[in-house]
Amino acid sequence: MKTKILIFFLFLSATIIGQTKVGGKVVDDFGDPIAFANVVFKNSKEGVITDENGSFYFESAENYSTLVISFVGYQTKEINLKPGLNKGLRIELVYGTELKEVIVYTGKTSKKNNPAIDILRKIWERRRKNGLQMFKQYQYDKYEKVEFDLNTIDSAFMNNKVFKGMEFVFDQIDTSNITGKTFLPIFINETLSEMYGDNEAKKIKEITKANKNSGFGSGDGVNAFIKDLYADYDIYNNYLKFFDKDFVSPLSRTGINVYNYVLNDSMFIDDKWCYNIVYYPRRKNELTFKGDFWVNDTTFAIKKINLEASKSANINWVKEIYIEQEYEVLNDSVFLLKRDYMMSDFSFSKKEESKGMYGKRTTLAKNHKFDIKKEDKFYKEEVNYYDNEVYNRSNDYWAENRFEALNKNEEGIYKMLDTLKVVPRFKRIYNLASILGSGYIEIPKWHMDFGPIFSSFGYNDVEGQRLRFGGRTYFGPNDLWRVQGYTAYGFKDNKFKYGISGKWMVEKKNRVILSAGNRRDVEQIGVSLTSSNDVLGRSFASSSFFSSGKNNKLTSVNFTTLGFEIEPVKNLTFQSNLSYRTLKSASDDFSLDYYTDNTYTTTKSEIKQSELNLVAEFTPKRRTVGYGVERTEVDENYARLFFSYSQGTKGVLGSDFDYQKLQFYYRQPVLIGGFGRLFTTVELGKTFGQVPLGLMGVIPGNQSYFIIDNTYNLLDYYDFVSDEYASLHFEHHFNGRLFSRIPLIRKLNWREIVGVKGVYGTVSDENRLINASGLVYRAPEDVYWEYHAGVGNIFKVLRIDFAWRGSYLDIPDANKFTVKASFGFYF
Structure with missing residues (x-):
């Protein structure tokens, strides 16, 4: 018996070593929640911003011992963390600051004499001179991974009669590093493609080299559905389209009418001096985000940005939208998008405890080349081209060509669904959904x-x-x-x-x-x-x-x-x-x-x-x-x-x-x-x-x-x-x-x-x-x-x-x- 307990605790400790998980709520000295406060691990760039209710959750693969919580107008606070999981934290910030020389903005920020907005105007001026827009032509390789997970999995859910005979699917349960909710991966789709663009001719072409999914449908039909659900976007545009809705970008020229901006910090990131600007909505129920971004002080190009849709945004069936983009510095003046991560929480209700489904998309780019001109006919769209080989690449091909290896959960999705397809109960549920849909x-x-x-x-x-x-x-x-x-x-x-x-x-x-x-x-x-x-x-x-x-x-x-x-x-x-x-x-x-x-x-x-x-x-x-x-x-x-x-x-x-x-x-x-x-x-x-x-x-x-x-x-x-x-x-x-x-x-x-x-x-x-x-x-x-x-x-x-x-x-x-x-x- 003691041996079993020892093995259990050894296993438990092995799972939490090198991990720090934190979650809780930030409040003021009256007990009221503080929305949009910064919560980060000390001496790191890993952190989040609290939601409208002051709540937060995130995790890191590293082991951190101190959490730093700050918000403009309040004294910064540090708290010690125990190894592993730290949930249910209640953190109280005291109003007031000792840094008298710093201008502090609270609530609705001013549009005048605001250094954050001065920086924002510089971003507007340079936005068409940054990234891929700097070149006449460009091309690069792209890898995209989309995953869907059932979330808020609990014992009542697992014991539901619907899953009788399919209990093995719960072997894949994990915890989100953003929301802290348990989730069960149920679908994955991967795409490898080559991207080409001509800024002079304003033409773009994508050539799909390989596409693979875990079993719900096949071929380009699934791929087209995913591309519609997760359409491409450019954060420098005035509006970002998600789920057929146009959200105001925090970098929009009209952003000062819908967002508050605060210059929060500045530091070196990858040997580039960058400003950190926090933004949050001026009003509720509008299609806006909250978050922060780091911007270079000379090119005014974005180095890193995160966006979290306001929970009160007027959008149905989507409880949360969270986006992270990270840019790499190619040389002194070229910032290129390296990684784009987007997570959506689909649910019938926006209540915190409601069950739903995560949709997660990760996009990686590499091997950029510039100013290689293609003939106009190259960009002509194929009317009806379908290459069956694209959707039937071997496992060896994927192991050799995907930009990053699949983690254990992602690998498990393929195996799990191959097994599910032969379970009669699952086939009946799938067929019923297909009938209602078609x-x-x-x-x-x-x-x-x-x-x-x-x-x-x-x-x-x-x-x-x-x-x-x-x-x-x-x-x-x-x-x-x-x-x-x-x-x-x-x-x-x-x-x-x-x-x-x-x-x-x-x-x-x-x-x-x-x-x-x-x-x-x-x-x-x-x-x-x-x-x-x-x-x-x-x-x-x-x-x-x-x-x-x-x-x-x-x-x-x-x-x-x-x-x-x-x-x-x-x-x-x-x-x-x-x-x-x-x-x-x-x-x-x-x-x-x-x-x-x-x-x-x-x-x-x-x-x-x-x-x-x-x-x-x-x-x-x-x-x-x-x-x-x-x-x-x-x-x-x-x-x-x-x-x-x-x-x-x-x-x-x-x-x-x-x-x-x-x-x-x-x-x-x-x-x-x-x-x-x-x-x-x-x-x-x-x-x-x-x-x-x-x-x-x-x-x-x-x-x-x-x-x-x-x-x-x-x-x-x-x-x-x-x-x-x-x-x-x-x-x-x-x-x-x-x-x-x-x-x-x-x-x-x-x-x-x-x-x-x-x-x-x-x-x-x-x-x-x-x-x-x-x-x-x-x-x-x-x-x-x-x-x-x-x-x-x-x-x-x-x-x-x-x-x-x-x-x-x-x-x-x-x-x-x-x-x-x-x-x-x-x-």
């Missing part, structure tokens, strides 16, 4: 997916209750061909509907895709100004769960299309489609009738139309996942320009009309300083030739209770029609900038949205003459417009908009006010 139920044996499951049920006034069953072929995310289809049945009209389509990528480099399909279904047409040739697309408006008013202006559509698509340049696509469709009313309460003779006495209720459609679409900076015939977009924060020309030809396959149609669509999201993001949408269109109601441009209304982009909230379907139109939408998202200044509201983390939208349109006399539908053509010749104001991020998932009509108020039964909502999971 909307499809995978059937590997048949290489099929069933779904999308969220479209299985629907309702409208014509079909009544509607059931839909569908599926697609699926061999993997990079399939070169795919067939998908569905069948649906309406219990009111007692009719079956169906759709089937196929796509085949015949040439991978330029994404040359051939497609074909046919759909027979009931559809609410006229819910978008710009046309679409998605043969299986069915608008949200076609199903009227929770809708207002009647939803009986539906059309029976028989649509067949043959298509060709090519992407010769990244994000620039050209499409050509031949289509044939028949349109007729699906309801006795709605008509598409038109006159067929010059005497306007003979009518026809069905439209038959052949059409050639040519489309050019440019989406700069769009990011996608996958290299197969279908791709998934990473986000929607990119510009989109769409131009379409359509030619209807009478007589082809019994087609009824000759016409030409031009359409233009432009959407642009723009970051407006620190005041959020503005979305601008412009749509223009004109039809040349005589066409009936079924081929007219219908100003898209919205009779649902939900927010639908590019529709008009207070219009019913077919309120306005036109053959010539111009539409303009403005919508601005303040992201909580205004609410953060209202004391009683800012804790709710609500986000403000305001918008205005308007449309002008006309209908030609010849199109009015053939109208026999009974619908009175009304065009918004006096400009129809409406405006809305909304509150987002209610309970983190809900947005509510209040909309008012601005014109055409005298129309009988006109909707003058409405409330719309939407749900979504956003950071």
